[in-house]
Amino acid sequence: MITPYFVIIPLAAAFLIPLVSKRKTGPAVLLSLASTFALVVLSGYAFFGRSGETLVYRMSGWKLPVGINLVQDAFSSFMLVMVSLIALTSLVFSPRYIDRLGGDAKYYSLFMVLVAGMNGVVVTGDLFNLFVFMEIAILAALALVAYGGRAHEFEAAFKYAVMASVSASLILIGIAVAYSATSSLGLATISRGLERQSPILVLWVGGLFMAGFGLKTAAMPFHAWLPDAHSSAPAPISAMLSGVLIKALGVYVLIRFFYNVLGAPPLFLQIFLVLGAVSIILGVLLAIGQWDIKRLLAYHSISQIGYILLAMGLDTTLGMIGAVYHMLNHAVFKSLLFYNAGALETALGTRDLREMGNVSKLLPVTSGTSLIASLSISGVPPFNGFFSKLVIIIAAVQAGQPLFAFVAVVGSLLTLASFLKVQKFGLRGGRPVERLIGEVDGGMKTAMILLAALCLVTSLLIVPGIRETTIDPVVKVIMEKTGHAQIVLEK
Amino acid sequence: MRDVKPGLTVIVKTVNRLILWMIFLYGIYIILHGHLSPGGGFGGGVVLALGFLGVLLAYGRGFSLNWLRLGTLRDLEYSAPLLFLGFGLAGMAWGGAFLANFLSKGKLFALLSSGVILPLNIVIGLKVGLSLFLVVLALAEFDPSQGDDE
Numbered sequence: 319m320i321t322p323y324f325v326i327i328p329l330a331a332a333f334l335i336p337l338v339s340k341r342k343t344g345p346a347v348l349l350s351l352a353s354t355f356a357l358v359v360l361s362g363y364a365f366f367g368r369s370g371e372t373l374v375y376r377m378s379g380w381k382l383p384v385g386i387n388l389v390q391d392a393f394s395s396f397m398l399v400m401v402s403l404i405a406l407t408s409l410v411f412s413p414r415y416i417d418r419l420g421g422d423a424k425y426y427s428l429f430m431v432l433v434a435g436m437n438g439v440v441v442t443g444d445l446f447n448l449f450v451f452m453e454i455a456i457l458a459a460l461a462l463v464a465y466g467g468r469a470h471e472f473e474a475a476f477k478y479a480v481m482a483s484v485s486a487s488l489i490l491i492g493i494a495v496a497y498s499a500t501s502s503l504g505l506a507t508i509s510r511g512l513e514r515q516s517p518i519l520v521l522w523v524g525g526l527f528m529a530g531f532g533l534k535t536a537a538m539p540f541h542a543w544l545p546d547a548h549s550s551a552p553a554p555i556s557a558m559l560s561g562v563l564i565k566a567l568g569v570y571v572l573i574r575f576f577y578n579v580l581g582a583p584p585l586f587l588q589i590f591l592v593l594g595a596v597s598i599i600l601g602v603l604l605a606i607g608q609w610d611i612k613r614l615l616a617y618h619s620i621s622q623i624g625y626i627l628l629a630m631g632l633d634t635t636l637g638m639i640g641a642v643y644h645m646l647n648h649a650v651f652k653s654l655l656f657y658n659a660g661a662l663e664t665a666l667g668t669r670d671l672r673e674m675g676n677v678s679k680l681l682p683v684t685s686g687t688s689l690i691a692s693l694s695i696s697g698v699p700p701f702n703g704f705f706s707k708l709v710i711i712i713a714a715v716q717a718g719q720p721l722f723a724f725v726a727v728v729g730s731l732l733t734l735a736s737f738l739k740v741q742k743f744g745l746r747g748g749r750p751v752e753r754l755i756g757e758v759d760g761g762m763k764t765a766m767i768l769l770a771a772l773c774l775v776t777s778l779l780i781v782p783g784i785r786e787t788t789i790d791p792v793v794k795v796i797m798e799k800t801g802h803a804q805i806v807l808e809k
Numbered sequence: 810m811r812d813v814k815p816g817l818t819v820i821v822k823t824v825n826r827l828i829l830w831m832i833f834l835y836g837i838y839i840i841l842h843g844h845l846s847p848g849g850g851f852g853g854g855v856v857l858a859l860g861f862l863g864v865l866l867a868y869g870r871g872f873s874l875n876w877l878r879l880g881t882l883r884d885l886e887y888s889a890p891l892l893f894l895g896f897g898l899a900g901m902a903w904g905g906a907f908l909a910n911f912l913s914k915g916k917l918f919a920l921l922s923s924g925v926i927l928p929l930n931i932v933i934g935l936k937v938g939l940s941l942f943l944v945v946l947a948l949a950e951f952d953p954s955q956g957d958d959e
Contacts, residue, residue, distance in 0.1 A: 322897075322901070322907045326894060326897070326898070326907075330891060336883075336887050337887050337888065375906070375907075377908055378900065378907065378910070379904065379906040379909045
């Protein structure tokens with residue numbers, strides 16, 4: 319019975335915030351932190367306490383196929399833990415940073431709407447419900463991207479809005495086709511209904527969803543909006559967008575739809591493999607050339623999403639372990655990197671790597687945590703990125719795809735090269751910086767240290783005993799494929 | 810002599826004053842009969858917003874803001890979703906599931922025959938009407954020449 323609270327709590331907080339904090343932002347910060355903390359506790363309980371169970375919640379008591387149901391299994395709970403954790407650190411990081419932008423309570427309100435949208439997408443078991451929650455999250459994200467109020471931020475938000483509308487239209491057509499063929503909107507009932515339909519129709523629905531949610535995922539041919547949007551947003555929002563939004567709205571839905579609804583059709587998995595490989599290489603090649611640190615990180619998001627897509631295209635249990643594990647790891651280290659970029663921007667007043675210098679003396683926490691994050695994303699042991707990439711590479715070799723394994727290795731090396739550049743120009747090399755124009759406050763430091771610790775803690779998930787209680791139930795749900803629909807329908 | 814008063818001419822103002830209450834009545838009618846005839850919270854809310862919009866167009870921004878007390882409208886708009894959530898939670902407490910019905914279903918085809926749908930429609934109508942109006946107001950206040958440059 320805890321499932322609906324994942325949407326109720328953030329939504330209630332979002333609309334209480336403007337009522338309780340009219341002039342000062344203090345109550346808004348407290349309320350949003352409290353509700354996000356509650357979400358962390360609840361999702362932790364759902365994931366560790368009720369692991370392996372599939373909870374089905376019927377809205378207003380109506381049964382399928384008439385009503386809307388919420389489905390919470392290990393995969394949903396895993397995503398909820400990830401979203402809540404990153405949201406909590408993002409809120410801890412925010413107050414000072416947002417004050418600098420002339421912040422008000424609206425920021426926190428929009429932030430909670432964003433969380434509500436993502437949680438809704440993750441827990442819903444209804445296709446149209448998913449669409450609505452996705453739009454809620456996207457609208458909040460659009461407003462937050464433009465939050466700074468400068469011309470280039472509006473431009474980025476507008477570009478994002480255009481691409482989001484295109485993807486929403488594709489998804490809506492896809493939903494219409496699926497609905498007309500199966501007369502139902504529940505994911506489980508659609509899965510049942512599509513089994514009896516012609517392969518051409520499945521291809522048509524799958525293609526529409528792949529293009530629509532591919533745009534949300536920002537895999538390579540659909541990536542054009544991401545570098546602008548993610549680099550123009552305030553740093554804590556960039557962390558939310560790159561860390562969890564593209565996964566909750568993109569990767570999660572792709573896995574859910576193509577595995578649990580369509581039953582992993584080989585043609586689409588082939589496409590995932592190719593999209594993943596292309597994203598890995600082109601994303602990182604574009605990243606190396608960037609001098610704006612946040613833009614560089616945004617291009618790396620495309621490249622890292624490529625790893626997840628490649629792993630989920632392998633259609634093996636090990637590959638899926640790699641995909642799920644890398645999803646969590648990427649959320650942790652990419653958010654940390656964006657916090658680092660935000661701290662540097664606050665302290666130095668620039669995002670251009672060429673104008674930065676040696677700050678390791680003045681900003682020990684920022685430079686230390688950014689080293690950890692850089693090593694994690696480049697796949698250097700003992701940090702989390704190494705293990706998930708290793709699993710993905712081994713899975714690719716085992717699945718008889720040595721070429722894709724090679725692509726993953728090359729991508730990792732190029733990632734290392736580009737983060738050496740960040741460290742050399744941005745934090746350690748060059749002339750020493752003498753004076754900082756802004757202060758990196760306690761909240762920012764706490765958020766960065768917390769995530770740096772998580773970079774190490776999450777590498778423990780590879781230990782077999784721990785993996786069996788964390789990642790394995792998630793992968794089990796995904797690899798049940800259409801059998802999952804049966805479990806939902808029987809509840 | 811030039812008319813220095815804000816807003817449109819006296820003809821428009823008079824007509825607006827005459828039909829404004831009819832527009833509101835129509836919007837409220839659509840909201841209240843959402844479960845019996847086409848329409849409902851969203852459609853009726855849009856009609857309410859159009860009523861407000863008529864005032865804004867006929868009398869100008871200054872007068873409308875004075876007449877409407879923006880702060881109260883805003884608070885009302887924020888509370889509408891909270892009320893909705895409140896009804897949902899009440900359904901959880903007394904009806905067994907989120908948004909489940911917990912009120913009497915009444916007599917078929919009567920106004921009070923839909924349990925919790927009627928109050929939910931009212932809340933939605935309030936939210937949609939105020940939101941749409943506030944969006945238009947925000948667009949009216951927006952001055953593109955005042956943009957913050959790089």
